[in-house]
Amino acid sequence: MSTLHADVVVVGAGPAGLTAARELGRDRSVIVLDRETHAGGIPRHSDHLGYGARDLRRVTSGPAYARRLVALARDAGADIRTEATATGWSGERGLEVTSPHGRIVVTGGAVLLATGARERPRSARLVPGDRPSGVLTTGLLQNLVHLQHRSPGRRAVVVGAELVSWSAVLTLREAGTETVLMTTEHERGETWSALRAGARLALRVPVTTRTQVVRVIGKDVVEGVEIRNLRTGRTRVVACDVVVFTGDWIPDHELVRLGGIDLDPATKGPRVDAALRTSRAGVFAVGNVVHPVDTADVAALDGRHVADHVRRWLDSGATPEPGARIVAEAPFRWVAPSLLSAGAGAPSRRRLLLWADDVRTVPRVVARQDGREVGRRSLPWSVAPGRVFRVPWSLLEKADPRGGDIGVGLL
Amino acid sequence: MREPATESGAHVYDVAIVGAGIVGCAVARELSGLEVDGRPLSVALLEARGDVGDATSKANTAILHTGFDATPGTLESRLVRRGCELLSAYALPAGIPVERVGAVLVAWDDEQLAALPKLAAKAVANGYEHGALIDADEVYARLPHLGTGALGGLVIPDESIICSWTTALAFATEAVRRGADLLLRHELVEVHVGADTTLLVTGAGTVEARWLVNAAGLGADRMDRLLGHDRFTVVPRRGELIVFDKLARALVDHIVLPVPTARGKGVLVSPTIYGNVMLGPTSENIEDRTDTSTTESGFELLVGKGRALMPALLDEEVTATYAGLRAATEHDDYVVDVDAAQRYLLLGGIRSTGLTASMAIAEHAVELLASQGIATIPRRDLPPVPRMPNIGEAFPRPYADARRIAGDADYGRVVCFCERVTRGEVRDALASTIPPSDIDGLRRRTRALMGRCQGFYCGAEVARLLEDDLGRRTTSGGAS
Ligand SMILES: Cc1cc2nc3c(=O)[nH]c(=O)nc-3n(C[C@H](O)[C@H](O)[C@H](O)COP(=O)(O)OP(=O)(O)OC[C@H]3O[C@@H](n4cnc5c(N)ncnc54)[C@H](O)[C@@H]3O)c2cc1C
């Protein structure tokens, strides 16, 4: 097998990988691998406004944003290779890659995993019933509509009511499909505070909370879904020919696991410290593979943040000491980064990212280590499922990287 | 519907087989390899659906059984054993992936522990000599991720996993290359037995044949009634299954079988030939022969059992869920019979071992026909055994084959990322002897879309490749 080498190999040409490539391309050789025919990651097929606010300081559509990031990385000198799938490891920092140009090994002084996250499909959520066509995820829906210009159907039920769910509703509307219902298991629509009221009015989509899809009906094509009211236990059938399962993210962590790199059981992504270092020396992780999921601009800013740490590794080869784990406590599901190690500095945007399963309007966040409270913050923004809750990193400034697990929860 | 009158000049087949499941395909392959009166036996294979192997044969646990636990003396016991030999031998040249992972029957209580020696003896009675009793420590040495509480086990080293999709396709492909006519979307609705030939009325026209074979699976009793019999009733016995992510494959290297007791059969955990791990099946008699839906109660049962069997498995992602229907009947054996007057062969009640037994059932069918004076001999002008594309995880696949990619760049173009299916493989499937007619058919031929993302990334692109091809096939009139 032939071998290619670069200072930095980036797996995944989404916002995170491309931004890292742009930063590092200036003074290092960088190869970016992406399995798709076009670089850009998820924004390529997410054709609505809402991208680029924090990183490019200009809000554009997903496809325009993707094109811009590709151009910036290319201009900085990064070698972006598409139709190149990393299928496994070859040594500590080498990857086996399949592409039309051959089966090759690509090695790097440093490797950056930027493989993103996907939505759990219906099967992974164990939703019973028939297996007709017309059962989608937002990713599949947007591929169908924006890349293949096909109509998904006439009447859709959207499962989930988080940011991405509204993205699905927008796409459905554009495709001429009516969203007859949005259903969420949560007490309130996940994005209830900012989006729900406004978007509900604008898009006129009925949302039912505390409900669960318990069956998909239809032999060849979807005819409806059975929905259970979790308060009363009663079920009813909603007629539709499309069901879109949205949100419920899982990192694309195949390379992490194949490489035996430490996994954070809560995010199911690699465990990283504030420098975005994984448990394997010289292997870093950025974007939604680390925090499933945040917005694209935050993923991109990971890419900017990691650059200096990658340079430091390339120049000195210094590896971090083992640190203290950061653990999410209810109502939080996960926290990222989830490792406090000495010398890693603060994370991207000096923020700890958390994902919650419940709504809290006046959250008081607390950090505890070895039975002691090490930090506390009252925050003016609310906690809600379906979007990232951000906490200033200073919450942990008194925590000890050599101590026990650090729990982050609410008072 | 057309009048059941012979169309003048219409071809009369020597044999018409109804049902292109694994059994019908195996029989078609076998019969098309024979000659009678110095000419090849002419064979028609009729199938109601748009593809072969699209019913029970696509939704099972795909274990190539040794037959160690069959009831000794039954036809099933004999054909499973013989079928296992035949299919193991055929799999190699045909490129059907088989992995001899072996099985461990695990006892979880005293009753089950006491049953193990009896099962070992039964295995011997069935002609299987390699079973071995092991203690709890050895069980855990072989299955380190097994849940706590195992008391002992019985090892059956030759139980294997196989690809049931490729098997049905290989049989059908070989039958077609030997000259059999595969008539898809031909649902049999009426039968008229004449003096010398039988007229089969289907939704797509009539077919005339001298002999008739019933391999209609769940529909075998209904077809039997069309011929005036009333000897068995199929009760669909549903089995639901959960398939876990490939990353779970490291948890288990053998088929973990339950010990059957008076209180019923438990569920199994097994690696799949595609590199996943499977949990199931449930067992529930239902009424509707088409109801392959999964249920909340089925999942609950499986998750509960799975948690006890292998707790770490339940932390893994679920890739797919499905249900299959066993064609159970009131009889405890296959329902096989030949009727000389009607020139009719019944292959019914092929319940939960039909994949393994398929080739032996076909062999048996030839013997039964011979017993009725249809003297056949093997043809000598046969085409070679078809070499099927490998979709098994344990064998080389194009994406990892540097030489193949160098020779044809499309084998380096991954279109389904989770399963690493390349454009070259999709192209080959679309150009094959029996091309797929829908996404599900393409999935069974290539593995496209059966992975963990279930189409999140590639679903739209793969659908486009198929539809472009279907469009071409219809406009060029070449659709079969
Ligand atoms: C429907 C939808 C709507 C959204 N709307 C918005 C919005 O309005 N605003 C916003 O800011 N964010 C939005 N987001 C979120 C945003 O798209 C993500 O935050 C962002 O794409 C994450 O970037 P990433 O680089 O981490 O991963 P991704 O964009 O997922 O990129 C990962 C890349 O890695 C590649 N890859 C993975 N594995 C391999 C491998 N083994 N070999 C080679 N390549 C590989 C993939 O092909 C992919 O291109 C939305 C997301 C979705 C799904």
Ligand SMILES: Cc1cc2nc3c(=O)[nH]c(=O)nc-3n(C[C@H](O)[C@H](O)[C@H](O)COP(=O)(O)OP(=O)(O)OC[C@H]3O[C@@H](n4cnc5c(N)ncnc54)[C@H](O)[C@@H]3O)c2cc1C
């Ligand atoms: C959950 C489960 C697990 C199993 N596990 C195993 C296993 O591990 N190992 C094993 O060896 N076996 C196993 N089996 C059994 C095996 O799958 C079956 O025995 C086998 O598939 C039966 O094949 P068949 O060809 O008889 O039936 P089918 O595959 O059902 O084929 C019958 C065909 O006949 C067609 N048909 C019916 N009526 C008509 C009509 N009127 N006109 C035209 N066509 C018609 C149908 O469309 C169908 O395609 C399992 C079965 C189930 C359900």
